[in-house]
Amino acid sequence: MSAAAPYAALSPDVVLAAVDAAGSWSDGRLLALNSYENRVFQVGLEDGGVVVAKFYRPGRWSDAAIAEEHAFAIELAAAELPMVAPLVIDGQTLLRHEGYRYALYPRRGGRAPSLESRDQLEWLGRLLARIHAVGSRERFVARTTLDRATMIQAPMRAALGSDLLPAHLFDAYRHAAGRVDDAVAQRFEAVGPVRQLRLHGDCHPGNVLWTDAGPHFVDLDDARTGPAVQDLWMLAGDEPMMDALLEGYGQFRDFDPGELALIPALRAMRQVHYAGWIAERWHDPAFPAAFPFAAEARWWEQHIADLHEIADDLF
CATH class of the missing domain: 3.30.200.70 (Phosphorylase Kinase; domain 1)
Structure with a gap:
């Protein structure tokens, strides 16, 4: 192949x-x-x-x-x-x-969860707490950790090494992504040590299927080691939704509220990773077809502007 x-x-x-x-x-x-x-x-x-x-x-x-x-x-x-x-x-x-x-x-069918429903959010919170209780029993050895090296620095190198990034934006992108990396490092340092465990890793609504009997989770392809909040913030679009998730979560497992301060940093890491992922996979014919916007200089210009905004918010 x-x-x-x-x-x-x-x-x-x-x-x-x-x-x-x-x-x-x-x-x-x-x-x-x-x-x-x-x-x-x-x-x-x-x-x-x-x-x-x-x-x-x-x-x-x-x-x-x-x-x-x-x-x-x-x-x-x-x-x-x-x-x-x-x-x-x-x-x-x-x-x-x-x-x-x-x-x-x-095969397990289902539909997307209704994240406007407090009952469903509490249900998901209870299940995530139980998943994390199991995840805390052992450690991953071969899988990656949710850190700057994996989520910022490696994707940044992929973007800088790709012809997809316009040459005239090379320095601007490197500066913007570097600012995000520094800001994320400062945020993690300010929060201090947090408990690390095995996570789902990519717990967005598309990886939760709801049936009449309740939800089930799919796709552990991005399972990795990281803080518990990583599996929560992608399901919570706002503070009331996070409150509902944590209400359910707290029925089965303690949650360190200090981890909530990591959410902006985790969101920033994901945004840097997204552009680098597309750049790294651009040789796969499925990617130009699915992400044609990434071949346009204006998309990279907006991405660079977004990274500066993210860094400003984190500092």
């Missing part, structure tokens, strides 16, 4: 053959699901069932890091938490076919 087009050889036939190789005979039904970092497909089975096949982006995570993702999901499911965990096939969850690493998951 080519580094410039890592999924070029992942044809429908290869996807179906991978499912067959795992012992789940496909019936030819195949639906591509929304995913940019990996490739995810819903595959129909001859027995009438359905599985979800997730093909990991080559080179992104080590086998050990993927194994930790799977083990965490299985640990959460074993604790009777509504986490969709990979299927175990002949004692393995990480499978291989035609050079690709993949995993199979049961």
Whole structure:
């Protein structure tokens, strides 16, 4: 497979053959699901069932890091938490076919949560507290930490090393991103040490599916070590929503209110990471099609202006 087009050889036939190789005979039904970092497909089975096949982006995570993702999901499911965990096939969850690493998951439907509902927010808060209670039992070894090196400095290097960033904006971007890095460092230093634990890592509303029986969580692809507030702020659009989440959270686990001061820094880190992620993945044909605005100088000009505003607010 080519580094410039890592999924070029992942044809429908290869996807179906991978499912067959795992012992789940496909019936030819195949639906591509929304995913940019990996490739995810819903595959129909001859027995009438359905599985979800997730093909990991080559080179992104080590086998050990993927194994930790799977083990965490299985640990959460074993604790009777509504986490969709990979299927175990002949004692393995990480499978291989035609050079690709993949995993199979049961299909779990649902709709987006109603984050305007205080009851639903409290429910999510209770579940996140229980997820964090499990997450605090052990430590990740192979997976990354939510820190400046991972979320600012590496994406910054990717943007600076990409032809996507207009040459005449190179110095302006470097200065703006550097200011954010300094401001985030100061905010973390001001808050002081906070407890680190295994997190979902990307707990936005799209990774929570609601059914008549309640919610379930999907996609631990960005699971990493960090502060508990990371899994809360992405679900809370304002202070009343955060209050509702914490009301539920506090029923199962103590929360350090000092972590709330990290939210602006965590939001800033995510914004720097977003631009660097697009720049790093621009060789993947899916990215220019999905993010055409990133090829325009005016988008980078606005991004630079946003970074300065973020830094000003943090200092």
